[in-house]
Amino acid sequence: MKILAVLLGLCLVFVFVWERVDMVRVGYQIERLKRDKTALERQRDELRVQFSTLSASGRIARVATKELGMGLPQQGQVILVQFRPGNTQPVAVADAVPVEVRVAKNDLLARRY
Amino acid sequence: MTGFVPPSGRQYILLLLLLCGFGVVLFRLVTLQVWQAAELSLKADRQHRKTVSLEGARGTIVDRTGKVLAMNVEVPSAFGVPTTLESPTKTARVLAPVLHVRSDELERKLRQARNFVWLARKLDPEQGRRLERLSLDGVGVVMEGRRFYPKGPFLSHVLGFAGMDGEGLEGIEHRYESYLRGEKRMMVLQRDALGRSVFPSNLTERSPTPGHNLALTIDEVIQYITERELEDAVIRAQAKSGTMIVLDPRTGAVLAMAVSPRFDPNVVSNLSPDRWRNKALTDAYEPGSTLKAVMAAAALEERVVRPNTMVFGEHGRMTVANTVIHDHEKLGWLSFAQVIQKSSNVGAVKTGMLLGEHRLHRYLQAFGFGQRTEIDLPGEGAGLLKSVKGWGRRSVASISIGQEIGVTPIQMVSAIAALANEGVLMRPYVVSEIRSPEGQLLKRVSPQVRRRAVSSETARTMTQILEGVVTDGTGAKAAIPGFRVAGKTGTAQKLDPRTGSYSVSRFVTSFAGYVPADNPRLAMIVVIDEPQGDAWGGTVAAPVFSRVGEQVLSYLGVGSNEPVTLAMSL
Numbered sequence: 001m002k003i004l005a006v007l008l009g010l011c012l013v014f015v016f017v018w019e020r021v022d023m024v025r026v027g028y029q030i031e032r033l034k035r036d037k038t039a040l041e042r043q044r045d046e047l048r049v050q051f052s053t054l055s056a057s058g059r060i061a062r063v064a065t066k067e068l069g070m071g072l073p074q075q076g077q078v079i080l081v082q083f084r085p086g087n088t089q090p091v092a093v094a095d096a097v098p099v100e101v102r103v104a105k106n107d108l109l110a111r112r113y
Numbered sequence: 114m115t116g117f118v119p120p121s122g123r124q125y126i127l128l129l130l131l132l133c134g135f136g137v138v139l140f141r142l143v144t145l146q147v148w149q150a151a152e153l154s155l156k157a158d159r160q161h162r163k164t165v166s167l168e169g170a171r172g173t174i175v176d177r178t179g180k181v182l183a184m185n186v187e188v189p190s191a192f193g194v195p196t197t198l199e200s201p202t203k204t205a206r207v208l209a210p211v212l213h214v215r216s217d218e219l220e221r222k223l224r225q226a227r228n229f230v231w232l233a234r235k236l237d238p239e240q241g242r243r244l245e246r247l248s249l250d251g252v253g254v255v256m257e258g259r260r261f262y263p264k265g266p267f268l269s270h271v272l273g274f275a276g277m278d279g280e281g282l283e284g285i286e287h288r289y290e291s292y293l294r295g296e297k298r299m300m301v302l303q304r305d306a307l308g309r310s311v312f313p314s315n316l317t318e319r320s321p322t323p324g325h326n327l328a329l330t331i332d333e334v335i336q337y338i339t340e341r342e343l344e345d346a347v348i349r350a351q352a353k354s355g356t357m358i359v360l361d362p363r364t365g366a367v368l369a370m371a372v373s374p375r376f377d378p379n380v381v382s383n384l385s386p387d388r389w390r391n392k393a394l395t396d397a398y399e400p401g402s403t404l405k406a407v408m409a410a411a412a413l414e415e416r417v418v419r420p421n422t423m424v425f426g427e428h429g430r431m432t433v434a435n436t437v438i439h440d441h442e443k444l445g446w447l448s449f450a451q452v453i454q455k456s457s458n459v460g461a462v463k464t465g466m467l468l469g470e471h472r473l474h475r476y477l478q479a480f481g482f483g484q485r486t487e488i489d490l491p492g493e494g495a496g497l498l499k500s501v502k503g504w505g506r507r508s509v510a511s512i513s514i515g516q517e518i519g520v521t522p523i524q525m526v527s528a529i530a531a532l533a534n535e536g537v538l539m540r541p542y543v544v545s546e547i548r549s550p551e552g553q554l555l556k557r558v559s560p561q562v563r564r565r566a567v568s569s570e571t572a573r574t575m576t577q578i579l580e581g582v583v584t585d586g587t588g589a590k591a592a593i594p595g596f597r598v599a600g601k602t603g604t605a606q607k608l609d610p611r612t613g614s615y616s617v618s619r620f621v622t623s624f625a626g627y628v629p630a631d632n633p634r635l636a637m638i639v640v641i642d643e644p645q646g647d648a649w650g651g652t653v654a655a656p657v658f659s660r661v662g663e664q665v666l667s668y669l670g671v672g673s674n675e676p677v678t679l680a681m682s683l
Binding site: 045048051056 | 180182184187238256263265267333337
C-alpha cells in the first residue's frame with residue numbers, strides 16, 4: 001500500500017513537471033509560429049504594395065506606349081456598340097465616319113507564359 | 114561482529130564542517146527566500162517581463178473598385194544604445210553607408226549619454242537586412258509601421274499623408290484619423306534567460322486592433338485620366354496650376370479630384386505646404402462667366418426672363434456705376450438663351466439687374482456659394498460672398514458676370530451638378546464605406562440632399578441653354594462626339610495685388626458642365642490658373658472637359674445615342 005502511495009506521488013510529481021516543461025515548449029512553439037505569421041503578413045503586405053505599384057494605370061499606360069508601341073485612341077475612335085435584341089436592321093448614317101477595327105492577337109503573351 | 118565504534122576526532126571535525134556548510138546554505142536560503150523575497154521577486158519580474166508598446170496597423174484606403182491607394186507595411190527602424198558602445202566613431206563609420214546618413218551625424222547621436230537613440234527610422238527592408246547582417250553591438254533594429262502610397266503622386270491632394278509617427282496630417286488621412294488609426298496597447302511579455310519572449314503573462318491578452326479600412330468614391334481609372342489630361346493641359350498652356358473635379362451629379366460622389374502640379378506623399382519632408390494644399394477645396398477664385406449659369410437659373414426661376422426674351426447687347430459696351438462693361442464682340446439683339454451661349458456680359462448684367470440684389474444673393478446661397486459644401490475633406494474654404502448690406506453700387510452687375518465673388522472649384526461643380534440633377538443640390542463626398550479590419554461594414558455613406566436650388570423645370574430649361582453653349586457658343590471645344598454636352602465657359606481676370614485692379618495678362622480660365630445632357634452621369638469642372646497665350650475658357654479648359662468626358666464615358670460603358678457605321682477590317 002505504501003509503495004503504491006509512493007508510486008502515485010511520484011506519478012503526480014512527474015505529471016506536474018511534464019506539464020510545466022510542455023507548457024514552456026508549447027510557449028516557444030507559439031512564439032515561433034507568431035513570428036512566422038508576422039513574417040508572412042509582412043511579406044503579404046509588401047506584395048500588396050508591389051502589386052498596387054505595378055498595376056497603377058499610369059505605369060500600365062507608360063509600358064503600353066513606351067515599350068509596346070501602343071497609343072491612345074483618338075477622339076471618335078472609341079465606339080460603344082449597343083446591342084438591342086430584336087433589332088437586326090443596320091442603321092445607316094450618311095455622314096458617319098468609317099472606323100477601322102483591329103483585333104489584337106495575344107501571341108506575344110501566349111509565347112512568353 | 115563489529116560493535117559501535119565512536120567517531121574519531123577527525124570525523125567530528127568533518128561533521129562540523131558539513132553542518133556549517135549546510136548552515137550557510139540554509140542561512141542564504143532564508144535570506145533569499147524570506148528576508149529579501151519581495152525585493153528579489155521584483156527584480157526577477159523586471160528581468161523576465163518586458164513591457165512593450167504596440168500599435169495596431171493604420172487602416173488601408175482603397176478606391177471604389179478595391180485598388181489599394183494607401184496602406185501600412187512594417188519596415189525596420191535602427192536604434193542605438195550609446196552607453197554600451199566602445200567606439201562610437203567606428204560604429205558610425207560602419208553604419209553610415211547602410212543607413213544613408215552622414216557618419217558625423219550618427220556619431221553625434223551615438224555620443225549622447227543616453228540608453229536609447231533613434232539612428233534612422235522607417236528604412237527599406239533591404240537596409241534592415243543589411244543592418245542585421247552587420248550584428249553590431251549597441252545597435253538594434255525594431256519593426257515599425259510605415260505608410261506607403263504605392264501609386265506615388267496619384268491622388269495625392271485627396272489622400273494627404275501620415276507623419277513619421279503614423280498620425281494623419283493632411284487630406285483623408287487627417288479627416289478620418291479616428292477611424293484609420295490603430296489601437297495603441299501596452300503588452301507584457303515573458304522573456305527567458307536568452308531574452309526570447311515565451312508568451313504573454315496573460316494568455317487572454319489580444320494584439321492591438323488595426324485601424325478601420327476606407328473605401329473611396331474615387332475611381333482609379335477616372336482619376337488617372339483626369340490627372341493625365343489636366344497635367345497635359347497645364348504644361349501645354351504653361352499655366353501656374355490646374356484643378357479638375359469629376360462628380361456623379363445624381364449622388365454627389367466624387368469620382369476624381371485632381372490638382373496639378375501633384376506631389377509624392379511618400380516624400381513630403383522637403384515640400385512647402387503650398388504644394389500639398391488641395392486647391393480644389395481651399396482656393397477661392399473669381400469664376401467669371403461660369404457663374405452666369407447660376408444667375409440665369411435664378412432669373413428663369415423667378416420668371417424675370419424666358420429663354421426667348423430679347424435683350425439688347427448694346428454693341429458690346431455698357432456703363433454701370435461709372436464702370437464700363439465690355440463684351441468680347443459687338444452684339445446687338447439677342448435672345449436670353451443666346452446671352453448665355455455667347456457669354457454676353459452686357460446681357461448678363463441687364464438680367465442680373467432685373468433680378469435685383471436680394472434675389473440674386475438668395476439664389477447664390479441656394480446654390481451653395483459663400484458656405485462650405487461639407488465635403489468630407491479637411492481645409493475646405495467657404496469662398497467669398499458678401500451679405501447684401503456689403504454690396505456696392507455695381508455689385509449686382511459685377512456678380513452677374515462672376516466678379517466680386519470668390520468660389521472654390523468644389524462649390525462651382527456642386528452648383529453645376531445641381532442643374533444636372535433636376536435642380537437638387539447634393540453634398541459632395543469622397544468616402545463611401547468604412548469597414549472593420551475583418552471586413553465588416555461599419556458605415557455606408559448615403560447620398561445626401563442639401564436643398565433644392567431651383568425647380569426641375571428651370572433645371573431642364575437651363576440644360577437646353579447650356580447645350581447651346583457647346584453647340585453654338587463659346588464652349589464648342591467641350592463637345593464630345595456622340596453625346597449631348599451642357600456647360601459654360603469662364604475667363605476671369607485676376608486681381609493684381611500691386612495695383613488693386615484687374616490684371617490684363619493674368620486669367621483664370623474654366624469650364625463647368627455635365628454629360629450626357631439628357632441623362633447626366635458626369636458633372637465636371639476644369640480650372641486652369643494663369644494660362645499663357647490664348648487664355649480663354651473655351652480654348653484652354655473646354656478641350657480638357659471633352660477629352661476626359663469621352664474617355665470616362667467610354668470607361669463607364671455609357672453608350673452614345675447616335676448611330677454610327679463601322680468598316681470592319683479584321
